[in-house]
Amino acid sequence: MAQEALLKVNSIDVFHGSFQALWNISLEVRKGEMLALIGANTSGKSTLLDTISGLNHPAGGSIQFEGRNITNLDPYKIVDAGITQIPEGRRIFPDMSVLSNLIMGSYTPRARSKREENLKKVYRHFPILLKRKNQVAKTLSGGEQQMLVIGRGLMSEPKLMMIDEMSLGLAPIIINEIFRTLKEIRDTGLTIIFVEQNVRKSIQEADRAYILENGRVSLCGTSQELCEEEKVRKAYFGI
Amino acid sequence: MTGDSGLLSPIIIGLLYGGLYAMIALGLSMVFGVMRLINLAHGDLVILGSYLSFTLWSYLGFDPIVSLILTIPVLFGLGFVIQQYLMRRAFAISAEAPLIIAFGISLILQNFNQIIWQPQSRGISTTYSMASFNIGPAQFPVSYLLDFVVALVVMLVLREFLRRTYMGRAITAASQDNKAAQLMGVNTRMIYGFAFAIAMISAAIAGTFLGMTFPFTPLSGTQFLIIAFGVVIIGGLGSLFGTFLGGLILGLVQTLAGYFFGAAAQMFFVYLAVLIVLAIRPQGLLGVKR
Numbered sequence: 001m002a003q004e005a006l007l008k009v010n011s012i013d014v015f016h017g018s019f020q021a022l023w024n025i026s027l028e029v030r031k032g033e034m035l036a037l038i039g040a041n042t043s044g045k046s047t048l049l050d051t052i053s054g055l056n057h058p059a060g061g062s063i064q065f066e067g068r069n070i071t072n073l074d075p076y077k078i079v080d081a082g083i084t085q086i087p088e089g090r091r092i093f094p095d096m097s098v099l100s101n102l103i104m105g106s107y108t109p110r111a112r113s114k115r116e117e118n119l120k121k122v123y124r125h126f127p128i129l130l131k132r133k134n135q136v137a138k139t140l141s142g143g144e145q146q147m148l149v150i151g152r153g154l155m156s157e158p159k160l161m162m163i164d165e166m167s168l169g170l171a172p173i174i175i176n177e178i179f180r181t182l183k184e185i186r187d188t189g190l191t192i193i194f195v196e197q198n199v200r201k202s203i204q205e206a207d208r209a210y211i212l213e214n215g216r217v218s219l220c221g222t223s224q225e226l227c228e229e230e231k232v233r234k235a236y237f238g239i
Numbered sequence: 240m241t242g243d244s245g246l247l248s249p250i251i252i253g254l255l256y257g258g259l260y261a262m263i264a265l266g267l268s269m270v271f272g273v274m275r276l277i278n279l280a281h282g283d284l285v286i287l288g289s290y291l292s293f294t295l296w297s298y299l300g301f302d303p304i305v306s307l308i309l310t311i312p313v314l315f316g317l318g319f320v321i322q323q324y325l326m327r328r329a330f331a332i333s334a335e336a337p338l339i340i341a342f343g344i345s346l347i348l349q350n351f352n353q354i355i356w357q358p359q360s361r362g363i364s365t366t367y368s369m370a371s372f373n374i375g376p377a378q379f380p381v382s383y384l385l386d387f388v389v390a391l392v393v394m395l396v397l398r399e400f401l402r403r404t405y406m407g408r409a410i411t412a413a414s415q416d417n418k419a420a421q422l423m424g425v426n427t428r429m430i431y432g433f434a435f436a437i438a439m440i441s442a443a444i445a446g447t448f449l450g451m452t453f454p455f456t457p458l459s460g461t462q463f464l465i466i467a468f469g470v471v472i473i474g475g476l477g478s479l480f481g482t483f484l485g486g487l488i489l490g491l492v493q494t495l496a497g498y499f500f501g502a503a504a505q506m507f508f509v510y511l512a513v514l515i516v517l518a519i520r521p522q523g524l525l526g527v528k529r
Contacts, residue, residue, distance in 0.1 A: 053422060079424030091419040093412050095527060100402075104412050107405060108424035156424060 005064075006031045006191050007052070007083075007160055012061030014044075014051050021047040022215045024061070029160065029193060034186050036202035037195045039212035045195040046088055048212070049162045053085045054078040065160070080108040082159035086166065088195075090145045092152075094138035098129055101137050101148055105155025114157055122151040125181050143174035150178070154185065161185070163194040167201070179205050203227060246498070248377040253494035254487055255379065258387030259452055261486025262445040263463050264470035265394060265479060266438035272477040273414040273434040276326060279341040282464030283348035284439060288314055288446020289363075289455050290356050296363050303363050303447050310443045318439030323432040345460065352457035363450040382451050389448055393441055394483045400437075401479075410434045414477075469513045475526020484524060488512065 007029040014022040022044050029035050037045045050056050052063060054075040062071045065081055073081070084105075093101050102122060106115040123130040126147040132140060140148060146166055153161055163182075167175040183205075186192050196202040203209055203223045211219040211232070219229060226232050267281045278284075288310050295306035321344065329336035368382035401407035413420040413427045413434075421427050449455065449463065466489065474485020489509055496508030516523065 055418065055421065074426065075421040076424045076426045079422065085422050087419060087422060091416050093415045093419065095415055096408070096411060100408060100411075103405075104408055104420075104423050104425075107409060111424075112405070152423070 004031065005029065006033075006066060007193075008064040009048075009052065010062045010064070012051060012058035012063065014047055014056055014058050016047070016056075020215065022051070022058070025212075025215075025217055026061075027210055027217065027220075029191055031191055032186065032189065033191055034183070034205065034207050035191075035193045036206035036209035037193060037212060038197075038199050038202050038209055040197065042214075043212040044215040045212055046164055047215075049085055049164055049193070049195060052078075052083065052162065076108070079156055080110055082157070084153040084156045084158040084161050086149050086153045086161065086163040088164040088168070090142075090149050092137040092140075092145050092148055094136075096137055097133065098135055098137055098140070098148060099133040101152050102129070102133075102155050105152035106157075108156060111155060111157040115155070118155050118157060122154050125154070125185060126151050143170055143178075146170060146174075146178060147181075150181075158190065160191045160193070163192065165195055165197065167196065167198065175201070199232070203232075246495075247375060248379075249494040249498040250491065251374060251377065251379055252383065253491035255383035255387045255490070256494065257487035257490025258390035258483075259383075259445070259448060259486075260466055260470050260489050261474075261483045262386065262390035262393055262441065262448065264467035264474075264482050264486060265390075265397060266442040266445070267464075267467045268471045268474070268476060268479065268482040269397070269438040269441070270435060271471070273410055274322075274326070274330075274337075274431055276337050276341065279338065279464065280321075280344035280348060280460075281442065281467060282462070283345045283352070283460030284314065284317070285442045285446045285449060285463055286352065286455055286457070286460040287317075287348055288443040289450035289459075290352055290361070290446075291443075292447040292450050293356070293361050293363050296365075303365060303451055307444060307447055310447060311440050314439040314443040314446075315436045318436040318442075319432045322435035323428075326435070327428065327431065345464075349457055349460060356457065358457055360454040360456050361450070362454045363447075365451065368451045382448075386448050386452055389444065390483065390486070393444055394479050397437075397441065398479045406430070406433060410437075466509075469509055472513050472523060473516045475523025477527045478523070478525040481523055481525030488524075 005028045009025060009027040011024045011026050012022060013020060013024060025048060039045050047056065051058055054073050057072055062069060065083060070078055070081060093104060102119060106112055106118060128144055129148060129151055132144065137148060166178060182192060203226050206223055208222050209226055210217055219232065263285055267278055270276050270278045291310040291313060292303045292306045295301040295309060296303050325340050326337050329340045370381040371378045372381055372384065401411050409420060409425045409430050412423065413425060413430050417427055470485040470489050471482060473488050474481035492512045493505045493509050497505040
């Protein structure tokens with residue numbers, strides 16, 4: 001797995017107005033990796049994802065994707081470059097059909113030509129979506145909606161998929177099912193960053209993890225290293 | 240509207256008027272549905288379309304329907320510019336700023352119309368708009384039928400566009416969740432510009448057919464804006480089919496009230512119908528609750 005970095009975040013600072021949300025954050029994701037971003041509610045995880053997606057622009061530092069500088073690109077160009085974000089809170093298009101939601105995922109010119117192929121792929125990962133394809137998206141259950149937004153993200157033909165707090169409000173059995181599918185997806189060559197509040201689960205599922213505290217990276221390492229780290233054990237596992 | 244045909248005549252006329260009202264309201268409904276903007280200038284933009292067609296018809300001898308080849312691009316471009324250079328900046332200031340801008344555009348257009356085309360009433364007439372057809376004993380102008388058919392076609396084309404094309408889906412997606420749309424790779428800034436521009440295509444078409452149906456003055460925009468509000472409130476925002484239905488209902492209420500209570504009472508009953516819908520079903524008959 002020791003390969004070149006797919007995404008490199010180099011000491012970025014991000015502000016919301018006069019409030020500094022991220023402080024000198026650096027991060028690296030390697031190709032084919034499953035990376036966890038862990039932290040409490042306001043630690044800056046979502047801000048970091050939004051900044052990589054181009055919804056925020058950093059005041060300092062830079063972001064590189066496949067060696068190309070994407071720091072100040074607009075969100076739609078970043079999607080086209082191959083980064084998709086599955087936002088927190090699911091954010092389906094509620095009044096559109098499941099199929100239309102998926103088709104929206106293939107909006108970029110690059111993804112349009114591969115639409116049918118990718119649809120098949122999504123249905124293979126999430127067969128329930130095929131069964132529900134003509135249903136209005138808001139009538140799906142929470143777990144199905146989460147599968148829909150992941151499927152929608154896959155439709156964009158991404159190289160890197162960033163998933164924000166997907167397990168929020170879902171039953172453990174469904175969370176496990178989705179994690180299993182994510183691993184299948186990763187094994188097809190995708191790189192995945194996922195954001196979670198559940199430390200134990202994240203460290204267990206990820207290859208490596210970064211822990212964020214108050215907008216700063218406080219720790220990073222492989223799952224193995226983090227499990228052994230005393231600070232983590234004390235703070236998060238209570239042992 | 241001649242002969243003693245009883246209720247048949249007001250019902251047919253009401254439905255046919257309703258088509259035109261719906262056509263006028265489609266653009267208002269779309270701009271509100273996508274950008275949450277109450278476009279107070281909508282009526283004046285429709286009337287601008289009427290004047291452009293009128294000019295091409297009266298000075299250059301264009302058939303008004305042919306004149307659409309020129310009026311549609313003009314209003315499309317104007318819509319795009321209004322959204323990209325005025326509304327987008329206004330939205331960044333506050334939620335009320337775009338409303339004030341729209342009001343300003345309305346005033347400017349009314350005065351512009353007055354300077355260019357003088358305050359007197361105008362109308363567009365063609366051989367087919369003077370013709371009539373019969374249903375039973377009653378006679379109706381062909382132009383009214385044309386209004387209805389064209390409105391239906393515009394509504395269906397717009398609906399299919401929004402459902403089946405990537406740009407249409409992007410417009411719908413951006414109206415339901417802007418951030419999620421951006422994360423799909425939609426350039427939402429651009430898409431809003433196109434949404435406004437496409438709404439103005441329907442305004443251009445409505446303007447031309449309005450000009451063939453009713454006389455209009457530089458100040459007629461306000462009158463038709465209010466009708467369009469009524470249509471949208473009855474039919475429900477966010478539903479193009481609802482807007483069409485709202486148009487028909489408003490037209491019917493108007494002509495039936497005229498039949499039973501006289502022309503002076505027509506608009507009173509129209510507003511009453513709007514009020515009743517607002518009280519019972521504030522999202523409109525086919526509107527989506529948000």
